Amino acid sequence: MFVQDLRNDFYRQLVGKRILIVVNYDIDAICASRILQALFKYDHMLYTVVPIMGVTGLKRAYGEHQGDVKYVVLMNCGGCVDIVELLQPAEDVTFFICDSHRPLDVCNIYSDRQVCILGDASLEENIPAFETIFYDSDGEDEEEEEDESSDPEQQHNDSGAGESDQEDEAPKSRKLSRLERHEQRILKQRARRQWESERDRIMFEYTQFSYYGRSAALMVFELAWKLSKDNMDLLWWAIVGITEQLLLGKIESGSYTLELEQIQSHVSRLTNKTNDQNTMSASKITFENDLHLVLYRHWPVTESMRYSRYSSCQLKLWTLRGEKRLHELLLEMGLPLVHARQTYGAMDLVLRKEFFSMVERLAEKYDIADIVYGTFTLSYGYRSRYAAADYVYALLAIMESVKKHKTPEDCFLEASDALSRQHKQLLSAGIDQAKLLHAAVFRQVQSSLEARQVHSAGSFFYYVLQEEHAFFSYPYALGLLARFLLRGHVATSRARQAPDLPLIASCPLDAAEGMCLLVGIVPVREDSPRNFFGKAFEQAAQKSGVALLQDFFEPAVVQLRQSDLTRFLDSLTVLLT
């Protein structure tokens, strides 16, 4: 069931109740849950926040709190699985799902009370109609039992027999011969089979691609706005949420631009509302065109250019010639190497002010036109100035900085803390971590491309990391690596169809257990985030008989045994050709 009026049908329902908020491990979910927590705090509602990773985590978390809570809010999780079947909740428990993963599970959509999906049904694409996928099995049984009487009657009704003389007709129809009745049954069975195959086709079409809907953070922010409880902090979190979608390729650039316009109006409204003129304490969000360079405000320009996916791949910066081209670009920009090699913050003020326009001017010439995009920056006090992308990269790095003494939950909470303005040191630590991560990605890409480790399987590329890696054993980092690698490979490859092929990257997860992580990403030329790997992985696993662990809420991220990998890839190759 879709809940469109969030204020009345979602928030008002919850006021005064105790709520369990289950949050998935992604930045959008963290942002959304922070906004929701702020709202709950205003209304003094008791809540409990539990971070979870994957379906088993969801099950465990619900199991622990079962019986204590009647209202559960799921953030960016649970939309794509049948919640009622998975969790077996008691009758009086209500689930509210705020999930940007698509396609949503049809059982959740057609649940009449227990599962409410926040969002607008009209925005959802091609949801199968109820009657095409659900067969009224209760009616079916009755029909079977009363085959003798009711069935022929129905037949008559359908054929337009008068209602009034039904009683006269009924005895007549009883006289249908055995043969006719048998025929009817066969016809019915055939119709049923037809309907089933039709249903399977529809369901396949519906679930074939996994993609993403609106950012959860943005949705919750709009709720806050409608409740007139929005402020700068909440808006910033929403912006971080949607920027995550952009940077991880979960949103089409077209719809991103549309959302930008809406956010801009929120920004100007809130800026006018807050009359805090003191520059020291006021936080200010500004919209501006920015560059797709990772963390360039906190890094030397040369490093940032080299480690950013887009600029690096367009200029092929991992090669010697690319390096020369970078110097050429810097020369033409008029940026002295001395300045380009020191941290951006320490660069000459004049150069810093002109940096954006310098890059923009030469973008066309160096074939990096798409480096400019619209985004928001947050300035707080005199020194801290962060782009939304800086936040996203830092949080990603924090979330995956799992170490021996630091569990994933710790990382999650740290990331959630880093969002608030009071914890600036956490954020700057995260930025440093992100730098390490990006440098590692770049080095890995460089060595892999030089050693030609990206192989083609005809309809897709694959890349297998042989040993466990401190960074890439985590889904997001592996995703970043895979995306960079695919772009880099396409940039160097001569094959004409290369931009149309997707990539599968794999990295060992845990040497002791012999599991490995598998990530499938969309082709370079594809702008939309539609990813068919989720379904393809599932089918390939079925065909090859490999045990696949699709535990993550991202369907294109799976785990399997290291030893099964070759078999799995073979069957995937067969499936996709």
Place this chain on the structure above:
Amino acid sequence: MSRQTKLFGEKAFDLLKELERSSQTIPAFDDDGVRQVLEEIKAIFEENVAQASTYNTSGDRSLWPLLNFRHAALQRNKRCLLAYLYERCKRIKALRWEFGPIIPGDIKQALCEPEVTFFNNYSKSLAAYMCSAGYNQGLPIDLTNNLRPPKSLYIEVRCMEDYGKFELDDGEVIHLKKNSQHYLPRAQVESLVRQGILTHIA
């Protein structure tokens, strides 16, 4: 004489400076320092008495300013000592509010005998006051509960270890598990926060 290079009152001043500068809640009682100051006072007093008696007999006023000066020094020493004791008493009172009626062992070592007695007496009178302050007799109010007025009735806490189920006054059962975050009534979880099971997040 080398002793004469020292000024009057320096010891006493040092005592105070030491107290002021120490980073501990309450430094150990400086027995030695106090005794030295007392000795100094005694010496000054004896000298003054001797000279005052010669003045009485001879009426020689030439020593008059010196006498006055010594007296002022003596007074100053006395003031310093009192200030020292008073400041310590103030800190001991603060201890009672912070740590409750029992002094932690490491702090107890820093106190001298009369100070411990003072603490006990203070604690007793505070307890007596709290008993009498209860609106309906028999129910004492714990005044040490909220030293600062709480900003809100609820606080956001994070669970540091697996605690299990925790029931609130209104019957809600909260499952406190490591790394979960909760928003709960302050009064009821305060004790858990003190025990370190929950931490308050700002």
